[in-house]
Each structure stands twice: as C-alpha cells, then as structure tokens.
Amino acid sequence: MEQLDMIYEGKAKKVYATDDANVVIVDYKDDATAFNGLKKGTIVGKGAINNRMSNFLMKKLEEAGIPTHLISEIDTNKTYVKKVDIIPLEVIIRNKAAGSFSKRLGIQEGTPLKCSTLEFSYKDDELGDPLINDYMAIAIGAATKEEIDTISKYAFQINDYLKAFFKEIGIELIDFKLEFGKTSDGTIVLADEISPDTCRYWDIETGEHLDKDRFRRDLGDPEGAYKEVFKRLGFGE
Ligand code: TMP
Secondary structure, eight states, rough: OOOOEEEEEEESSEHHHHHSSSSSEEESEEEEEEETEEEEEEEHHHHHHHHHHHHHHHHHHHHHTTOBBBEOOSSSEEEEOOOOOOOOOEEEEEEEHHHHHHHTTTOOOTOEEEEEEEEEEEEOOEEEEEEEEHHHHHHTTTOHHHHHHHHHHHHHHHHHHHHHHHHHTTTEEEEEEEEEEEEETOOOESSSSSTTTTTTEEEEEEEEOOTTTTHTOOOOOOHHHHHHHHHHHTTOO
C-alpha cells in the first residue's frame, strides 16, 4: 500500500492516508507531552518502542478475542491500521489508586481498590478531556448505550488479560487508558495504542515507575524505563 498525505497530527503520532480508503498508517513520534500539552519534551526511542509494544500487545489481545485496529507493522515506527472513526471517549481502567483518581478523591497513590474501576473522559483538548459518566456520554451523542456496553465489556476483558500478562514479567498494571473506534462496517475495535504513554506500570518488587510518569513527574531517565519494559516483553536492546 502506498503512503499518501498526512491526514492528522496528534501529540505522539502522525496519521497518513493510503491508497486503500479503509487503511491508514500511524507513525509514532518521540515527542512527549503532559498536562494537555503544557509540558513538552522528547523521549528518545519512544516512538519505536511504543509502536512495537502496542502492536505486540494488540496481537495478543486479538488472539484473546478482542478486535483491534491492527493490520501489520511496516517498520520501527510505522504500522498499517484500519481506518476508524474514533469514539471521543478515553476509557480508563484502574486497579489501584493513582494519578487523577488519587487527587480527585484524596486517596493515597498505591491504595488497593475493592474492585477495578472504569471511567470515561470526553476527548476534547480545549476542555482538558473532562471526566464524564455514561449517561452524559450518551446524552451528548459521544456513543450509544450499546457502544458503551461493548466498550466497557472489552475494557474489563483487556484489563484481565493485561494484568495477568504484565504480572508474569514483574510489572503491576496500576491503570491505563484505551480508545475505541468504529470501522467502515460499524464494528467497534480497540484503537490508538497500549504503551508506557498510556499505562501505569510499577515494578512489582520495588514499586519503581516504568512509564510516562517518569516524564510527567520529572523522575529521571524515562528512556531507561521504556527500554526496561520493552526488554521484559522479550525485545532485545
Ligand atoms: P490519570 O490518573 O492522569 O487520569 O491517568 C490515568 C491513566 O491514563 C494513566 O495510565 C495514564 C493514562 N493517560 C493517558 O493515556 N492520556 C492522558 O492524556 C492522561 C491524562 C492519562
């Protein structure tokens, strides 16, 4: 397939059209942002790691019965994916209190939760991706009730799979963010990425942060953290 014009540039990825109307190319960048773009930087090698890690995990999820946008990896930073209309909701699953959940509810980071939680943010940079509930999402037309049900079911299935998978490599999956899209035939698939940009990974033994919080919070050596997770997934240096 031939790469055509860039159709979108986000904070961490570019998207290109191809000569197939149902296929686009995502190109992962090393750019890192936080706090809705207020903090900007570069994590050298992040684009290649996120591309390959996300593809690796989505392939596993496909095998486990979750439909995803993945078609095939092109090279270190680029992948063919199904063209989708993104459902404008960030779907966040949490297994332990951290980040905005801890702040909003006054619960110390690392506090275990009695059950895993699911929350939605409305994808709108100008509004700062505000927290909304399912009634609000349906009311504003962001998704239908059926879509919310499907997305929620997939999100918890993905949590069960990833939690167990990361535990095997000594990583506790604290929380993560997913995005879903609709293909031209209306199928809901997992889209966007699953990477240290979009998950909190804590080392099971030491509690060390092995994710983008190293950048957000200036904890030092984000490159090393991304490389460490990549290595534990079986990818060499
Ligand atoms: P939060 O605690 O800041 O709400 O983040 C929850 C999870 O979502 C965390 O794993 C990081 C991820 N996340 C994103 O992928 N994109 C974002 O813009 C934000 C704010 C969080």
